[in-house]
Amino acid sequence: MKGFFATFKHDHWVMPYLRRYRKLLALVLFLGFMTFFCGGALMFNSGYLISRAATHPYNILMIYVPIVLARAFGIGRPAFRYAERLTSHNWVLRIVSDFRKRLYQAVEKQAVAIRQTHQTGDVLSILAEDIDHIENLYLRTVFPLVIGWLLYLFVVIGIGYFNWAFGLLMLILLGVIVIFMPLLSVAVNGRREFQARQVQRRFYTQLTDAVLGLGDWLISGRRQAFLQQQDQPIDEIATLRRADHHFQWWRNFAIQFIFGAAVVLIVWWAGLTFTHNQAEANWVAAFGLALFPTVEPFSGMSQGVSEWPVYQDSIKRVNRLDEHEPELPAQTTIGALEELKLDHVSFTYPGAKREVIDDLSLDLHPGEKLALLGPSGTGKSTLLKLILGDEQPSRGQVTLNGVPVSQLQTQRAQLFGVLDQQPYLFDTTVMNNVRLGNLNATDEDVHAAVKAVELDDLVGRLPQGYDTEVQEAGSRFSGGERQRLSLARILLQDAPIIILDEPTVSLDPITEQHLLDTVFSVLHDKTIIWVTHHLAGINHVDQVRFIEDGHFDMQGTPAQLYQDNARFRSLYDLDRGK
Structure with a gap:
């Protein structure tokens, strides 16, 4: 003993x-x-x-x-x-x-x-x-x-x-x-x-x-x-x-x-x-x-x-689980979104010598669309964690309406919606999977969200319609269809800020373009932060920020960058097959 x-x-x-x-x-x-x-x-x-x-x-x-x-x-x-x-x-x-x-x-x-x-x-x-x-x-x-x-x-x-x-x-x-x-x-x-x-x-x-x-x-x-x-x-x-x-x-x-x-x-x-x-x-x-x-x-x-x-x-x-439990600061709530701001934000992972994020500043207002570009390992995913409150900056602040995002975690589901590379669909019905975005949504609300993402015809052809089981991890549907069902879930969630974390990375070019057109159409009134590796659909955004070595290497509207930045112009033409 x-x-x-x-x-x-x-x-x-x-x-x-x-x-x-x-x-x-x-x-x-x-x-x-x-x-x-x-x-x-x-x-x-x-x-x-x-x-x-x-x-x-x-x-x-x-x-x-x-x-x-x-x-x-x-x-x-x-x-x-x-x-x-x-x-x-x-x-x-x-x-x-x-x-x-x-x-x-x-x-x-x-x-x-x-x-x-x-x-x-x-x-x-x-x-x-x-x-x-x-x-x-x-x-x-x-x-x-x-x-x-x-x-x-x-x-x-x-x-x-x-x-x-x-x-x-x-x-x-x-x-x-x-x-x-x-x-x-x-x-x-x-x-x-x-x-x-x-x-x-x-x-x-x-x-x-x-x-x-x-x-x-x-x-x-x-x-x-x-x-x-x-x-x-x-x-x-x-x-x-x-x-x-x-x-x-x-x-x-x-x-x-x-x-x-x-x-x-x-x-x-x-x-x-x-x-x-x-x-x-x-x-x-x-x-x-x-x-x-x-x-x-x-x-x-x-x-x-x-x-x-x-x-x-x-x-x-x-x-030992409690040894790593973070101390949550005092929580508060905010009203309608007025501004998302990164104020000279830097971040270093524990034990690492190099800063992953190096003195980034950014202002986003309601309805603005931002594309974050850059090669793997340059800090895009880390920046998203800082914006969501999963990580805390080593220096600087991430705020919504002037309130640090770390103090808004109890309101997080009402503020942020996330569509990533592999959204998860549970082994239950189409209706239940979409309704996860808002458990109080009516059947009519779910139908409207599915129609908005252009899946109503597909669901209507299923054996049991909205009561059809999607199977484990949504294996009944293709990658693009799973993304659209997850997008319908986000529509019901109705959060003012939407994070798109490379949602089209595994899709073919035609499906990718169609999905991006749908996403920016149905989310036209939302603030969007879109992380991407390439420039397909870049004309949907208001501003582009290119991250390299933890800081913004180039920034501006797609039109400005195409006209003034040879590197961006080269990448854009390459992406379009020119």
């Missing part, structure tokens, strides 16, 4: 929920104890009843009380077990519900920071596995361990009441099962469990990365290498699992052997203690049978404890 107390010393994810639901936890432990107490009491009473009935009492009333107790304990055991299972799962589901909500909120709050500190597969591993691990911490470790210890103390004290020397012997013998075996399990098997989880987590991250780049694997003809890369961690896990099962078999055999020895010793002790006369002899079978129901909780303690290193790792991982 190395590091047990250190794990919870600064924990602010698990312990607060234990304290919040402590009364329900006490009830769970009480019901769990009573389940096995009734089982032991039933066997104890049955042993006495069988022995007593074998002496042929002259009157049934002489064994009537044991008969009634047998019925009571027989009914009590399943009743307590059912209540314990119901209560324990209710307790765990309450905690896990709060835990999931807090975890997803933590991820949502620091989405940008997480992407910088965690790989995609690692984030998925936290969301998919760590919650389940902490749920199992309660169900498979905490509950069995506490209940097992309570029963252990009850058995030892009960036997010690009759004979303290034999009670001490049982303390040592059963202590091997409830103390030594769990410690041995966590030392030997726990290490393997932890290694298996580490390999599994690495495999999760590796597989996610590989799947995200699956097209490149196939194009390069490395299909077999892709499969071999996935086989290696699977073989490692299988080897660890075999060693795990081998150890468990021997451990369980040892537990059963020691438990059997304890039962034999109890029968021997009872035979010495309760055979002075016929009446006392009836208790020999009672003591001999009473211990059997405790084998289940005693043997479960070792397996539960052996999984502690996995649970410990999960607890540390979710607590």
Whole structure:
């Protein structure tokens, strides 16, 4: 149990929920104890009843009380077990519900920071596995361990009441099962469990990365290498699992052997203690049978404890999420958009020596259209993060109506709409996907938005119209159609500032031109910031800014730049095939 107390010393994810639901936890432990107490009491009473009935009492009333107790304990055991299972799962589901909500909120709050500190597969591993691990911490470790210890103390004290020397012997013998075996399990098997989880987590991250780049694997003809890369961690896990099962078999055999020895010793002790006369002899079978129901909780303690290193790792991982949680400044709201302004903005990523954005200034008024051009790695995407508030400038300010954008994050969805290279469509209906832009929109509003982006005919030809499933990631539709559905979503959102982050990068030239014409037509009254690599559709904008090495290299209207800037003119003619 190395590091047990250190794990919870600064924990602010698990312990607060234990304290919040402590009364329900006490009830769970009480019901769990009573389940096995009734089982032991039933066997104890049955042993006495069988022995007593074998002496042929002259009157049934002489064994009537044991008969009634047998019925009571027989009914009590399943009743307590059912209540314990119901209560324990209710307790765990309450905690896990709060835990999931807090975890997803933590991820949502620091989405940008997480992407910088965690790989995609690692984030998925936290969301998919760590919650389940902490749920199992309660169900498979905490509950069995506490209940097992309570029963252990009850058995030892009960036997010690009759004979303290034999009670001490049982303390040592059963202590091997409830103390030594769990410690041995966590030392030997726990290490393997932890290694298996580490390999599994690495495999999760590796597989996610590989799947995200699956097209490149196939194009390069490395299909077999892709499969071999996935086989290696699977073989490692299988080897660890075999060693795990081998150890468990021997451990369980040892537990059963020691438990059997304890039962034999109890029968021997009872035979010495309760055979002075016929009446006392009836208790020999009672003591001999009473211990059997405790084998289940005693043997479960070792397996539960052996999984502690996995649970410990999960607890540390979710607590580390808060280490990167950004401090959100005091929030406010603004009215109608009057001005978007970048005032001498500079930005450097932590640990980097070079400034990605170097002293940029920009003013945009309602309805203006701006194109940001430049080669990859020159700061275009970083500039968008600064405008949206995902990153904070190292120097200078990004403001809306004079208010720093960092103070407007609670109003962000009402201020910014984003159409990027690969907008995501969920595996639900066309109606639901478009309505994500405004959950209060009516069906007529959705129809109008779809018509505005020129998809009404296409949707009308679908098998179920607007109730047609778009399939996972919108795979039913082409790239241009997915962009138009996302554009319809933005129309419903009705934000004053629209970010276009290279939305046509994967489209053919004809589809690209048609989409750009549609975008600038339906968003004619919006402020648009359009990031692009080339100049198709550049005549739609009011001004062009070319970024290179973090600063604006050239700027002006498309007409001015074409007339006065030879470089722009060359790029424009090249893009038009001249």
